[in-house]
Amino acid sequence: MKKVCKRCNAELQENQAFCPSCGLNVAENFSTAPTNISEYNAVVMNNQKKPKTMKIIFGAIVAVCICVVIIFAVNESGKTSLHNKLMDDEWSGLSSEGDTLLYLDFSDDEIDYSGFFGILGKRNVSTLDYEVISKDKISVRGQEINVKFSDDGDTVTFAPSFIDSRSVTVWTK
Helix, strand or coil, rough: CCCCCCCCCEEEEECCCCCCCCEEEEEEEEEEECHHHHHHHHHHHHHHHHHHHHHHHHHHHHHHHHHHHHHHHHHHHHHHHHHHHCCCCCEECCCCCCEEEEEEEECCCEEEEEEEEEHHHEEEEEEEEEEEEEECEEEECCEEEEECCCCCCEEEEEEECCCCCCCCEEECC
16 A cells, blocks of 8 residues: 555655654554555545534534624523613612612712701712622622512512611512
8 A cells, every 4th residue: 555645635755754745743643544445445435434523512602602692682681671671760769768769870880878867958869889790680789689570660679688687679660
């Protein structure tokens, strides 16, 4: 059998280190040319299997990449939706004692928390930093808060509460 380059099938001399046609290091990348039809068929079949395997591997890598992009896009879309719903309007609720009307006003990354204190009127209690971390969760003061909207979107529930010790607070537009 003759020695041939695996890349371009050029005929090689016994002592050549590189293929004269394509430059491949043939010291480790050569095969012997078939001398009869059965050897030729075996070489052809072997060479045909490799590209199919590479196509399958490449296809699998592309599919995984597409799945990752879709998951990321859906997650970001959900986070944006929650962010927009929270910023849609000012939310009002009652204090844990039930005697003070409270307000939450969401901006890009802050919550203005205020209350209506009788003759003093509406006063800012504090400003809290927050971050939307998923389609139904925010983080306030390092605590994960579950967020759930009513079907009509006019009521939002935070669990646990981030303004007092209650396990749940309900706010309306």
